[in-house]
Amino acid sequence: MPELPEVETVCRGLATPITGRTIIKVSISGKRLRLPWPVNFCHRLQGRTIHAVARRAKYLLIDICQGETLIWHLGMSGCLRLLGENDVTPKHQHALLTLDNHMNLSFDDPRRFGLVDLWPSDQLTHHPSLHALGPEPLSESFHPKYLQQQLVSRRSAIKPLLLDSRLVAGIGNIYANEALFEARISPFEPGCRLSSTQCVRLVTAIRDVLLRAIEAGGSTINDFVGADGKPGYFAHQFRCYGREGAGCSHCQQPIHRLQQAGRSTFYCPSCQQQ
DNA sequence: CGGTGGACCTGCTGGC
DNA sequence: TGCCAGCAGGTCCACC
Numbered sequence: 001m002p003e004l005p006e007v008e009t010v011c012r013g014l015a016t017p018i019t020g021r022t023i024i025k026v027s028i029s030g031k032r033l034r035l036p037w038p039v040n041f042c043h044r045l046q047g048r049t050i051h052a053v054a055r056r057a058k059y060l061l062i063d064i065c066q067g068e069t070l071i072w073h074l075g076m077s078g079c080l081r082l083l084g085e086n087d088v089t090p091k092h093q094h095a096l097l098t099l100d101n102h103m104n105l106s107f108d109d110p111r112r113f114g115l116v117d118l119w120p121s122d123q124l125t126h127h128p129s130l131h132a133l134g135p136e137p138l139s140e141s142f143h144p145k146y147l148q149q150q151l152v153s154r155r156s157a158i159k160p161l162l163l164d165s166r167l168v169a170g171i172g173n174i175y176a177n178e179a180l181f182e183a184r185i186s187p188f189e190p191g192c193r194l195s196s197t198q199c200v201r202l203v204t205a206i207r208d209v210l211l212r213a214i215e216a217g218g219s220t221i222n223d224f225v226g227a228d229g230k231p232g233y234f235a236h237q238f239r240c241y242g243r244e245g246a247g248c249s250h251c252q253q254p255i256h257r258l259q260q261a262g263r264s265t266f267y268c269p270s271c272q273q274q
Numbered sequence: 275c276g277g278t279g280g281a282c283c284t285g286c287t288g289g290c
Numbered sequence: 291t292g293c294c295a296g297c298a299g300g301t302c303c304a305c306c
Contacts, residue, residue, distance in 0.1 A: 110285065112284080156277060160278090262279060
Protein backbone atom coordinates (compact mmCIF):
# COMPACT_ATOMS: atom_id res chain seq x y z
CA MET A 1 0.00 0.00 0.00
CA PRO A 2 2.18 2.84 1.10
CA GLU A 3 4.73 4.27 -1.25
CA LEU A 4 6.18 7.75 -1.03
CA PRO A 5 2.98 9.67 -1.92
CA GLU A 6 0.94 7.68 0.59
CA VAL A 7 3.50 8.28 3.36
CA GLU A 8 3.63 11.98 2.43
CA THR A 9 -0.18 12.08 2.65
CA VAL A 10 -0.07 10.57 6.15
CA CYS A 11 2.74 12.92 7.16
CA ARG A 12 0.83 16.02 6.04
CA GLY A 13 -2.37 14.73 7.62
CA LEU A 14 -0.72 14.16 10.99
CA ALA A 15 1.54 17.20 11.20
CA THR A 16 -1.03 19.79 12.25
CA PRO A 17 -3.19 17.70 14.60
CA ILE A 18 -0.37 16.03 16.54
CA THR A 19 2.42 18.61 16.61
CA GLY A 20 2.63 20.13 20.08
CA ARG A 21 0.53 17.36 21.63
CA THR A 22 1.80 15.32 24.56
CA ILE A 23 1.57 11.53 24.61
CA ILE A 24 -0.21 10.53 27.81
CA LYS A 25 -0.60 6.77 27.33
CA VAL A 26 0.82 4.07 25.04
CA SER A 27 -0.22 0.48 24.48
CA ILE A 28 1.12 -2.10 22.03
CA SER A 29 -0.03 -5.53 20.83
CA GLY A 30 3.38 -7.03 21.57
CA LYS A 31 3.28 -8.92 18.27
CA ARG A 32 6.57 -8.70 16.50
CA LEU A 33 6.78 -6.39 13.49
CA ARG A 34 9.78 -6.26 11.15
CA LEU A 35 11.89 -5.34 14.18
CA PRO A 36 11.25 -6.19 17.82
CA TRP A 37 9.62 -3.34 19.74
CA PRO A 38 12.18 -0.95 21.25
CA VAL A 39 12.99 -1.74 24.90
CA ASN A 40 10.54 -0.03 27.30
CA PHE A 41 8.77 1.47 24.30
CA CYS A 42 5.53 2.46 26.06
CA HIS A 43 7.28 3.86 29.11
CA ARG A 44 9.77 5.86 27.05
CA LEU A 45 7.00 7.58 25.03
CA GLN A 46 4.77 8.58 27.92
CA GLY A 47 4.87 12.25 28.77
CA ARG A 48 6.82 13.18 25.64
CA THR A 49 5.66 16.06 23.47
CA ILE A 50 5.56 15.73 19.68
CA HIS A 51 7.76 18.39 18.22
CA ALA A 52 7.57 17.73 14.47
CA VAL A 53 6.50 15.21 11.85
CA ALA A 54 8.60 14.62 8.74
CA ARG A 55 9.20 12.04 6.04
CA ARG A 56 12.33 10.42 4.60
CA ALA A 57 11.70 7.96 1.73
CA LYS A 58 8.83 5.81 3.04
CA TYR A 59 9.73 6.44 6.68
CA LEU A 60 7.77 8.77 8.92
CA LEU A 61 9.94 10.61 11.42
CA ILE A 62 8.14 11.84 14.53
CA ASP A 63 10.37 14.04 16.68
CA ILE A 64 9.27 13.50 20.27
CA CYS A 65 11.60 16.02 21.96
CA GLN A 66 14.39 15.28 24.42
CA GLY A 67 16.56 14.28 21.50
CA GLU A 68 14.65 11.24 20.26
CA THR A 69 12.71 10.48 17.10
CA LEU A 70 10.13 7.80 16.41
CA ILE A 71 10.91 6.09 13.11
CA TRP A 72 7.77 4.59 11.63
CA HIS A 73 7.49 2.51 8.45
CA LEU A 74 4.08 1.30 7.27
CA GLY A 75 5.34 -1.77 5.44
CA MET A 76 2.91 -3.18 2.86
CA SER A 77 -0.33 -2.89 4.78
CA GLY A 78 0.18 -0.41 7.62
CA CYS A 79 -2.12 2.51 8.44
CA LEU A 80 -1.30 5.26 10.91
CA ARG A 81 -4.30 7.44 11.65
CA LEU A 82 -6.06 9.53 14.22
CA LEU A 83 -9.06 8.03 15.94
CA GLY A 84 -11.55 9.65 18.29
CA GLU A 85 -12.51 8.08 21.61
CA ASN A 86 -15.56 6.36 20.13
CA ASP A 87 -14.02 5.03 16.93
CA VAL A 88 -13.87 1.27 16.43
CA THR A 89 -10.51 -0.34 17.17
CA PRO A 90 -8.95 -1.59 13.91
CA LYS A 91 -8.70 -5.38 13.74
CA HIS A 92 -4.91 -5.46 13.48
CA GLN A 93 -4.00 -2.54 15.69
CA HIS A 94 -0.47 -2.92 17.06
CA ALA A 95 0.06 0.43 18.77
CA LEU A 96 -2.17 3.10 20.25
CA LEU A 97 -0.81 6.45 21.44
CA THR A 98 -3.31 8.52 23.41
CA LEU A 99 -2.66 12.25 23.17
CA ASP A 100 -3.51 14.99 25.64
CA ASN A 101 -6.52 16.07 23.56
CA HIS A 102 -7.91 12.52 23.85
CA MET A 103 -7.26 11.74 20.21
CA ASN A 104 -5.59 8.39 19.58
CA LEU A 105 -2.83 7.73 17.10
CA SER A 106 -3.55 4.18 15.96
CA PHE A 107 -1.22 1.89 14.03
CA ASP A 108 -2.97 -0.93 12.19
CA ASP A 109 -0.96 -3.43 10.12
CA PRO A 110 -2.43 -6.81 9.09
CA ARG A 111 0.71 -8.16 7.43
CA ARG A 112 3.09 -6.85 10.11
CA PHE A 113 5.79 -5.76 7.68
CA GLY A 114 5.83 -2.39 9.40
CA LEU A 115 8.70 -1.11 11.52
CA VAL A 116 8.75 1.09 14.60
CA ASP A 117 11.96 2.30 16.21
CA LEU A 118 13.11 4.99 18.59
CA TRP A 119 16.43 6.62 17.76
CA PRO A 120 18.52 9.64 18.80
CA SER A 121 17.45 12.56 16.61
CA ASP A 122 21.00 13.70 15.92
CA GLN A 123 21.99 10.18 14.79
CA LEU A 124 19.12 9.54 12.36
CA THR A 125 21.40 9.28 9.34
CA HIS A 126 23.15 6.37 11.08
CA HIS A 127 19.99 4.34 11.60
CA PRO A 128 20.38 0.97 9.83
CA SER A 129 17.28 1.58 7.72
CA LEU A 130 18.15 5.16 6.80
CA HIS A 131 21.90 5.32 6.41
CA ALA A 132 22.15 3.99 2.85
CA LEU A 133 19.16 5.80 1.34
CA GLY A 134 19.72 7.65 -1.91
CA PRO A 135 18.35 11.12 -2.67
CA GLU A 136 14.68 11.99 -2.37
CA PRO A 137 13.14 11.83 -5.86
CA LEU A 138 11.46 15.22 -5.35
CA SER A 139 14.66 16.93 -4.20
CA GLU A 140 17.06 18.87 -6.39
CA SER A 141 19.82 16.33 -5.80
CA PHE A 142 17.88 13.84 -7.89
CA HIS A 143 18.58 15.16 -11.37
CA PRO A 144 19.19 13.56 -14.80
CA LYS A 145 23.00 13.72 -14.55
CA TYR A 146 22.96 12.04 -11.15
CA LEU A 147 20.69 9.31 -12.50
CA GLN A 148 22.87 8.67 -15.52
CA GLN A 149 26.02 8.53 -13.37
CA GLN A 150 24.38 5.97 -11.12
CA LEU A 151 23.22 3.86 -14.07
CA VAL A 152 26.43 3.84 -16.05
CA SER A 153 27.72 0.59 -14.55
CA ARG A 154 24.35 -1.06 -13.96
CA ARG A 155 23.45 -3.73 -16.46
CA SER A 156 20.18 -4.87 -14.92
CA ALA A 157 16.84 -3.63 -16.17
CA ILE A 158 15.80 -0.08 -15.27
CA LYS A 159 12.54 -1.10 -13.56
CA PRO A 160 14.11 -3.10 -10.69
CA LEU A 161 16.83 -0.42 -10.45
CA LEU A 162 14.19 2.23 -9.70
CA LEU A 163 13.11 0.11 -6.72
CA ASP A 164 16.64 0.19 -5.29
CA SER A 165 16.42 2.76 -2.48
CA ARG A 166 20.19 3.34 -2.55
CA LEU A 167 19.84 4.79 -6.02
CA VAL A 168 16.73 6.86 -5.31
CA ALA A 169 14.67 6.59 -2.16
CA GLY A 170 10.98 5.88 -1.86
CA ILE A 171 9.89 4.76 -5.35
CA GLY A 172 7.81 1.59 -5.12
CA ASN A 173 6.37 -0.81 -7.64
CA ILE A 174 3.33 1.26 -8.63
CA TYR A 175 5.18 4.50 -9.32
CA ALA A 176 8.15 2.78 -11.01
CA ASN A 177 5.69 1.30 -13.50
CA GLU A 178 3.78 4.54 -13.96
CA ALA A 179 6.91 6.68 -14.38
CA LEU A 180 8.45 4.37 -17.01
CA PHE A 181 5.15 4.36 -18.89
CA GLU A 182 4.97 8.14 -18.80
CA ALA A 183 8.61 8.42 -19.94
CA ARG A 184 7.97 5.83 -22.71
CA ILE A 185 10.96 3.78 -21.57
CA SER A 186 10.96 -0.02 -21.60
CA PRO A 187 11.12 -1.50 -18.08
CA PHE A 188 13.55 -4.09 -19.52
CA GLU A 189 16.09 -1.56 -20.85
CA PRO A 190 19.42 -2.10 -19.11
CA GLY A 191 20.17 0.89 -16.86
CA CYS A 192 23.51 1.57 -18.54
CA ARG A 193 21.83 1.92 -21.94
CA LEU A 194 19.60 4.84 -21.02
CA SER A 195 20.54 7.92 -23.02
CA SER A 196 20.82 11.35 -21.42
CA THR A 197 17.53 12.28 -23.10
CA GLN A 198 15.86 9.26 -21.57
CA CYS A 199 17.29 10.15 -18.15
CA VAL A 200 15.79 13.63 -18.48
CA ARG A 201 12.42 12.15 -19.43
CA LEU A 202 12.56 9.62 -16.60
CA VAL A 203 13.43 12.13 -13.87
CA THR A 204 10.67 14.42 -15.14
CA ALA A 205 8.16 11.56 -15.23
CA ILE A 206 9.06 10.35 -11.73
CA ARG A 207 8.55 13.84 -10.31
CA ASP A 208 5.35 14.34 -12.24
CA VAL A 209 3.80 11.03 -11.22
CA LEU A 210 4.74 11.44 -7.55
CA LEU A 211 3.49 15.03 -7.38
CA ARG A 212 0.18 14.14 -9.04
CA ALA A 213 -0.24 11.22 -6.61
CA ILE A 214 0.45 13.42 -3.58
CA GLU A 215 -2.05 15.95 -4.88
CA ALA A 216 -4.67 13.17 -5.14
CA GLY A 217 -3.98 12.04 -1.56
CA GLY A 218 -2.08 8.90 -2.58
CA SER A 219 -3.37 5.67 -4.10
CA THR A 220 -5.93 3.47 -2.42
CA ILE A 221 -5.99 -0.08 -3.79
CA ASN A 222 -7.55 -2.17 -1.06
CA ASP A 223 -7.27 -0.32 2.15
CA PHE A 224 -5.00 2.71 2.26
CA VAL A 225 -6.39 5.69 4.13
CA GLY A 226 -4.68 8.90 5.18
CA ALA A 227 -4.33 10.05 8.80
CA ASP A 228 -7.92 11.32 8.62
CA GLY A 229 -9.24 7.94 7.45
CA LYS A 230 -9.98 9.15 3.92
CA PRO A 231 -8.85 7.09 0.90
CA GLY A 232 -6.52 8.44 -1.81
CA TYR A 233 -7.75 8.89 -5.34
CA PHE A 234 -4.63 8.46 -7.49
CA ALA A 235 -5.50 4.84 -8.35
CA HIS A 236 -8.14 6.28 -10.70
CA GLN A 237 -5.30 7.88 -12.65
CA PHE A 238 -3.17 4.73 -13.11
CA ARG A 239 -2.19 4.46 -16.76
CA CYS A 240 -0.55 1.01 -16.66
CA TYR A 241 -0.35 -0.37 -13.11
CA GLY A 242 -3.01 -3.05 -12.60
CA ARG A 243 -4.34 -2.56 -16.15
CA GLU A 244 -3.22 -5.82 -17.80
CA GLY A 245 -5.22 -6.39 -20.98
CA ALA A 246 -6.73 -2.89 -20.97
CA GLY A 247 -5.96 -0.47 -23.80
CA CYS A 248 -2.93 1.79 -23.61
CA SER A 249 -4.04 5.41 -23.30
CA HIS A 250 -1.72 6.42 -26.19
CA CYS A 251 -2.00 3.61 -28.76
CA GLN A 252 -4.90 1.42 -27.54
CA GLN A 253 -2.69 -1.72 -27.63
CA PRO A 254 -3.23 -3.97 -24.59
CA ILE A 255 -1.08 -3.39 -21.51
CA HIS A 256 1.10 -6.41 -20.70
CA ARG A 257 2.15 -7.81 -17.36
CA LEU A 258 5.33 -9.80 -16.60
CA GLN A 259 7.23 -10.80 -13.49
CA GLN A 260 10.49 -8.91 -13.16
CA ALA A 261 12.77 -9.63 -10.18
CA GLY A 262 9.77 -11.12 -8.44
CA ARG A 263 7.51 -8.11 -8.92
CA SER A 264 4.73 -7.42 -11.42
CA THR A 265 5.72 -5.11 -14.24
CA PHE A 266 3.00 -3.47 -16.34
CA TYR A 267 3.93 -1.84 -19.63
CA CYS A 268 2.82 -1.06 -23.16
CA PRO A 269 5.00 -3.12 -25.56
CA SER A 270 4.28 -0.66 -28.33
CA CYS A 271 4.96 2.68 -26.57
CA GLN A 272 7.79 1.35 -24.36
CA GLN A 273 10.02 -0.38 -26.88
CA GLN A 274 13.66 -1.19 -26.19
C1' DC B 275 30.04 -6.67 -6.78
C1' DG B 276 25.56 -7.08 -8.84
C1' DG B 277 21.39 -9.45 -9.43
C1' DT B 278 17.68 -12.81 -8.23
C1' DG B 279 14.61 -15.26 -5.32
C1' DG B 280 12.79 -16.43 -0.98
C1' DA B 281 11.20 -15.14 3.55
C1' DC B 282 8.50 -12.43 6.54
C1' DC B 283 2.66 -12.16 7.30
C1' DT B 284 -2.52 -11.86 6.41
C1' DG B 285 -6.32 -11.05 3.43
C1' DC B 286 -8.63 -10.83 -0.83
C1' DT B 287 -10.07 -12.67 -5.35
C1' DG B 288 -11.04 -15.89 -8.85
C1' DG B 289 -11.38 -20.56 -10.46
C1' DC B 290 -13.06 -25.06 -9.83
C1' DT C 291 -20.73 -22.71 -0.38
C1' DG C 292 -15.98 -24.06 0.29
C1' DC C 293 -11.45 -24.93 -0.72
C1' DC C 294 -7.12 -23.70 -2.82
C1' DA C 295 -3.80 -21.21 -5.54
C1' DG C 296 -2.09 -16.93 -6.67
C1' DC C 297 -1.46 -12.29 -5.80
C1' DA C 298 -0.46 -7.86 -3.06
C1' DG C 299 1.85 -1.30 -2.12
C1' DG C 300 8.29 -3.26 1.15
C1' DT C 301 12.61 -4.68 2.81
C1' DC C 302 16.28 -7.74 4.09
C1' DC C 303 19.28 -11.58 3.48
C1' DA C 304 21.32 -15.69 1.46
C1' DC C 305 22.99 -17.38 -2.52
C1' DC C 306 24.78 -17.57 -7.28
